[in-house]
Structure formats: C-alpha cells, structure tokens
Amino acid sequence: MTFCPGQLGFQVAKRMEAEKAHKLAVWGLSKGLVSSQQRVYPNLACNAAGLTLDNPVGLAAGFDKDAEAVPGLNKMAFGFLEVGSITPKSQPGNPRPRVFRIRENEAVINRYGFNSKGLDYAARQLDKLRSSGVKLSPLGVNLGKNKETEVALDDYVLGVQQLGQFADYLVVNVSSPNTPGLRGEQSPEKLVPLLDAVLKERSKLKNLPPLWLKVAPDLTDEDIEGIVEVFQTYPVDALVVGNTTLQRPDSLRKSAYKLVGGLSGAPLLPISNAALAKFYKLLQGSTPLIGVGGVATAEQAYDKIKAGACLVQLYTAMAIHGPRVVDDVVGGLSKLVAADGYVCVDQAVGTASN
Numbered sequence: 001m002t003f004c005p006g007q008l009g010f011q012v013a014k015r016m017e018a019e020k021a022h023k024l025a026v027w028g029l030s031k032g033l034v035s036s037q038q039r040v041y042p043n044l045a046c047n048a049a050g051l052t053l054d055n056p057v058g059l060a061a062g063f064d065k066d067a068e069a070v071p072g073l074n075k076m077a078f079g080f081l082e083v084g085s086i087t088p089k090s091q092p093g094n095p096r097p098r099v100f101r102i103r104e105n106e107a108v109i110n111r112y113g114f115n116s117k118g119l120d121y122a123a124r125q126l127d128k129l130r131s132s133g134v135k136l137s138p139l140g141v142n143l144g145k146n147k148e149t150e151v152a153l154d155d156y157v158l159g160v161q162q163l164g165q166f167a168d169y170l171v172v173n174v175s176s177p178n179t180p181g182l183r184g185e186q187s188p189e190k191l192v193p194l195l196d197a198v199l200k201e202r203s204k205l206k207n208l209p210p211l212w213l214k215v216a217p218d219l220t221d222e223d224i225e226g227i228v229e230v231f232q233t234y235p236v237d238a239l240v241v242g243n244t245t246l247q248r249p250d251s252l253r254k255s256a257y258k259l260v261g262g263l264s265g266a267p268l269l270p271i272s273n274a275a276l277a278k279f280y281k282l283l284q285g286s287t288p289l290i291g292v293g294g295v296a297t298a299e300q301a302y303d304k305i306k307a308g309a310c311l312v313q314l315y316t317a318m319a320i321h322g323p324r325v326v327d328d329v330v331g332g333l334s335k336l337v338a339a340d341g342y343v344c345v346d347q348a349v350g351t352a353s354n
C-alpha cells in the first residue's frame, strides 16, 4: 500500500465534527499535503465549455470557498477546479452547526449560507497563485451574493470586476438554497437583467473567461423552459446542473429529514440526472452542460456524460470517501470510455439521451 497523506488525514478528519473536518482538509491541502494523482489520460482530454482540459472531472464549488486549498487540489486527478462561492463582502454565514454528514446515505446536508472571506481576500489568494509560477489546472471562480444585498446583480457584477482577471471561467451561482431569495434569481424576469449585466461586465475583461450559470436541481419543467429561452438572447458558455436539493427522498435516514439545508451526495444523483436530461433534451447541445450531483464512481460520472454532460463535478464523494475517490473516478472513466470503443470521451456525450 502506498503512503497517502491526504487519505491518512481523511482517516483523522472523518472522526471529527463535519465543519472541523472540512477546515482541516482545506488546511492540509493549502500546505499541499496530498499524494499526487494521475490527471492526464489521452482518451479523457477534451475541449469543452470554453476550456481545454486533461480530463472532464472537476471539483464542485463549496469545498474551497476562499481559494486556499488549490496547492493540494492541483496535485489531485481533477481536470479542473472551482473555488467559491465568493461574496463581495466578507460574511460569516449561518450559525453552527451548519454541515452534517449522513454516512449511511453517503450524503451531506449543509446550510453554510455563503460563509466567505470576500472578494478582496480571494483576489489576494488568486493573485498569489497566479504569480507562483506553478502550472494550475483550469481554475473556475464561483460568485455568490451577500445576504444583505438587495439587488443581486450588483454583487455578481462586482465579482466579475474583481475576480474575472484571475479566472479561467466564472460561475454565476443563483442556486444555493441557504441564501434567502437567491433561487428566485433563476426566474426569467430576474435572469435577463442579471445575465445582461454580467455578460457586459465580462466583455470588459481582457481574458474573456467563459461564463457558466449554476442552477438548482429542483426546477419545474416550466422553470427549465424559461431558463432555456433566456439563453437564446443571453447565451452563457455552460450551464451547471446543479446545486444541492431541498428535496428529501424516501431513502434518506429519517432523522435527517428535519435538518434544514441543501442535500448532496448519493440521494441527489437521480434528482440531478433527471434535471440534466431535461435540459439536454431542450438544449440539444447548444449550451454545454456540466453534470453535478451524487457522483462517487466512474460509472456515475460516465452516466452523466452519456446523459449529455460534457463535464462533471463532484464534492460530497470526497467528503465521504476521501481524496482517493477522485483518482478512482478519473482512472475508471478512462477505462469505461475505452471499453465502449471511443477514442475520446467527447464521443460519449449525450449517447444515452432519447
């Protein structure tokens, strides 16, 4: 057995209270305390959603909220990394406890509520990373809004202004369930002015980072049609489907029902896959899709790709199984793509949609 400091740290962290464990993991990764994993697989290299990637498996937002853990995350098998959500002003988020592991369901419920050290801090972190000379995996910056801000688009515009220059892609996150009213920004009436303002601000950046929109998995068919229609006038470079769910599937441990917050991990897999399939059916490849929710195995990542996602992301599986899961998902995906006779993962995108 090889020595893996990240996996060893995980054995310690998994016995700790969830938020303490999260903080320890971010600290360890900020010091680079994780074994290097294989990231490059010739049949997984892809150009998607405005990025050129070694593989299509990325880290979802929310693990590295303040862009502190990139030195370690960059050694892992992820093909791309996403930091945030970052709010303009620093804010504490909701009172603790606010994150809970539900082991028997391989799930997490969180109500962090955008705890963020703010744009200035993130800009310093990202500037340091960019000037370090270390070659980084494509790095996305996920933008949020402060709880007290009344006009949400003002906060997203500030995020683009201050952090756009450091980002390989930007994500407008209007789908976290723990900021009151945020999901209302997904309605066409709110989305039109929001995307209009953000796309204008993005066009002022020299590096022109691709702009992704992250939505909830809890949308009705009507909500989905409304969002797709907005893209005809305000095209984003990719749609991330999606965030945590407010649903509580029957499979969930009963005592977890009463926990307030967004549910992620295994119980989210069928919910997020259903939303992904609906978006793919309507968009027919016109907007690239990023599949997120419940991915813990190579098969699950591959299913999202076959359902229409050109890229996938994961978070909760790492909290439940430790850093090795990333290696397993990426390596396993390469084998599955080869076993189906594809030269390249792109060829599998949408093959299972009907």
Ligand SMILES: Cc1cc2nc3c(=O)[nH]c(=O)nc-3n(C[C@H](O)[C@H](O)[C@H](O)COP(=O)(O)O)c2cc1C
Pocket (backbone or CB within 6 Å): 060, 061, 062, 063, 065, 084, 085, 099, 108, 110, 112, 114, 142, 173, 176, 214, 242, 243, 244, 264, 265, 266, 268, 292, 293, 294, 295, 313, 314, 315, 316, 317
């Ligand atoms: C503890 C925790 C915090 C999260 N924070 C954020 C966040 O700040 N911004 C965001 O866009 N998504 C956030 N997410 C959602 C994840 O990025 C992802 O969309 C969701 O967890 C589904 O993927 P998973 O099942 O692989 O975790 C968070 C998820 C968890 C578990």
